[in-house]
Structures are given as C-alpha cells and as structure tokens.
Amino acid sequence: MRIDPGQHRADQPVRAGIPEHGRIPRYYAAKIELLALLDELGEGAPLPSERELAERCGVSRVTLRQAVTELVLEGRLIRRHGSRTVVAPPKLLQPLALTSYTEGVRAQGREPGRIVVTVETRPADARLAADLRLEPGEDVVHLERVLQADGERVGLESSYLSKARFPRLLDDFDPAGSLYAFLHEELDVRFGEAEERIETVLATPREALLIGTNPATPMILLHRLTWTPDGEPVERVRSLFRGDRFTFVTHLHS
Template sequence: MTETASPAASSRTKYRSAHAELLELLEDLAVGDALPAERTLAARLGVSRMTLRRAVDELVRDGRLVRRQGAGTFVAAPKISASLHVSSFSEDMRRRGHVPRSRTVELDEIFAGPQLGRRLDVSPSARVLRVVRLRLADDAPMAIETLHVPLELVPGLTGGDLADASFYELLSTRYGIVLARGLQEIEPTVTDERESGLLEVPLHSPAFLFERTSWDQAGRTVEFVRSVYRGDRYRLTAELLPDTPATGSLGSTGSRA
C-alpha cells in the first residue's frame, strides 16, 4: 500500500522548498534589488502565494529582506554585528571593515536638573553639554546618539570637533580623560517620528535603545549617553565565559561603550 503525505506535511515541504529557493535567489541579487512580483515568484517556485508569503515573512524577520510600503520587497543590507565590550562606535565600525561617520544634529548647553544630575553625579544646577549625533556606517544611518557630559570636563568642545571624530579619542588626546569602565542597559524599542526621519526607516520601526554611563580612572562620571540603533541593521553579540572553572556557568564579558 502506498503511503500518502498528509496535507500538513505536504505544506511544510513546499514551505521549506520555497524558503531554500528564495535563499538561492538572494545570492544572485544585490542589496536594494527588488524581488519579482508575488504572483510571478509564486509561479516560478511552484507554490501558492500564501506559502510564498510565509517564506518571505521569515526572511524579513531574519533581516534578509525588507518591505517598503507601496514599493515592494527588497534585498536588505547585511546587519552589522557589534560585540558587547568597551569601545567607541568609530572603533567598532573600523574593526568590522566599515567607514564610520558622524553628523552633529544638535549641540547646546543645559542645566543638569534632578534626573540628569543623578546620572552624572553633579548638582542639578551644573552645566551640561548635550550633543545629538547621527552615526553612520558606509554613509548609511545606523544610530542617533544623545551625549551628555559635564561642561567643566570638556571646555571649548564644538559640534565641528565631533564631526567624523571619536568622542573617546578627543577625551583622551585633548582633555587627558581615559574611560575606565561603563555600565550599559539595552532594551527593545520602536522609532518615533523624529528618529524615523533621521534613521531613514518607517515610523515605529524596531530598534535598540542603549543607555550608557561611563567613568574615568579617577571614578568621575564622564558621560551619560542615550542611543537609538536601527534594529534592521544592527546585531548584538556577546562572548560567554565561565564564571568559575568549577561551576561552568556562563556570563557575559561586559557592556559595550
């Protein structure tokens, strides 16, 4: 007696086949290329449009494809992988073979106020330099970084100084400040209207929110930074090491700064 595959098993087989063929198709396409129309592509792969949508949806979730409303589905740029360790954005990008750039969007002096004063361990009446920068990799916007630093630590710092420059390098070479450690918290978020415009993504796109506080070798609080990173272009990685040889339990190497 010949066994007949169940409808569910047949559907899974067609889905896996469509997914595999789509991956092969992506190998022949460049970043920014559009997928063929859904009807055409379903016929080419020999599957229903519903099965094709499932396969495309998974590739969108994996960051291999990106949908643009009213335009179609396109090959996405590869995600940039960033490890969780102490380094600047510029150093991170160069180490991965990308060209980092920065554009100063806003720069002003503000009073710390109660909340920021606690973050920076300064009086609420202390003056703080607030700098909003758009961080780019290979000319593509990657993150919006809002830096807060006590004004007395960086006298004379301008937006031009920070254009295409590492803030940490400036701290070290101009002000003699070397960061010793940082504490960073990361959580998922979505972009608001302003962030979406600067990052060139649709409103409410997935993103990572970084909040980082850093201290120098003397224990002074040097910075509080709030950064929003594009979720479709950024991947976090962490090396896990045993806490102790005896237990073998794993812990992260630390925070990226």
C-alpha cells in the same frame, strides 16, 4: 511544502516557527524557502517578481507578502523606492565593550560617519545630575548625532557630559568626529568601566525621520554610563540602533 524540523542552521532555534502540533504556517514555509533563495542570490540582488515567487513557494500573493514583510523587518531584505526589493547586506556587528562606534564600524571594513543634529548646553535634570554627579541645574553638553555606515543612516546617538569637567568640548571638538577619540587623545581621559542597559523599542516619529527608517522597524536602545578608572563619571549616552542593521556581540568570561 515539507520542512524537516531537524534541519536548521546553527544560529536558529530548533523547530523555529513550527508549532508543537507540527502544522507549519504557510507564510513561514514560504519564508524558509525565500531564505534559501536569498543565500543563492547574494547581497544586492533583486528578488524575482511577486508572481514568480508565489508560484515557486506554492502560496498566494497575500501569503507571500507576509513572508517578505517579515524578512524586511528582520533586515534580510531591503525595499527600495522605485525599484524591486533586494537582498540586504550582512548586519553590522557592534561589540558591547568600551570601544567607540567608529572603531566597531571600521573593524568591519565600513566607513563610519555622523550627521550633527544638536550641539547645545542645557541644565541637567535631577536624574542626569545624579548620573554625572552634578548638582541639578548644572550645565551639561548635549551632542545629538545621526550615525552612518558607508553613508547609510543606521542609528541616533545622544551624549551628555559635564560642561565644567570638559570645557573644551564646545570650542575644540568636531561633533562630526569620534567623541571617544577626542576625549582620549586630546583630553587624556581614560575609560575604566561602564554600565549598559539594552532594550527593544520602536522609534518615535522624530527619531524615525532622522534615521530615515519605517516607524514599525524594531530598534535596539542602549543606555550607557561610563566612568574613569577612578570612578569619575565621563558621559551618559543614549544610542538608538536599527534592529534590521545591527547585531551586538560580547565576550563572556567565567
């Protein structure tokens, strides 16, 4: 199989996967051909049989499986129990901005949802207390929720807020709803700025079980600390998103 290094999509690096010596790994050549096939098939369509695909790509089944596995990890294919592997839907685009998860998902015509895992009061450790400008040991409200999009589990979010600053949270807030909407609409909280750190990780066994994903699936971890316009801390959030289902986008200005 021949691949012209000059032929590439605008969202892919030039010569992606092609070593400088020009010898293209057979699994990668098969992967490129499979990508073209996925565009033809469309979302939700099942892949042809492994034998048919191996013949089409001119590779062994072992080599084909390597290409398919990479496409599954990248979120281009979905393996379903008891049925064939199918073409995945487009990834969700989540803005890196002072907007809620709910707003980001609804903007794409998808329905957000949350499964409540934990609602508790706990003492703040030294680091959390420093972030929220509390004394160590002061009570914070901890909300842990599985994030959904159209009923599919796509992430896990843990939010920490001062119980003294937001005493109505435990009594009045529906933990299955949007926390940002409640803070803004019910408590008149205004968000001024936030600091966000992003890294890639693998889910712990517990996190993988809650999200319903393979522990080998790459995850995107976001840490966010949010303040009001007056500089008062509002919340600290740890959000874990499936790397095969999310793309993050932001707008930069000079």
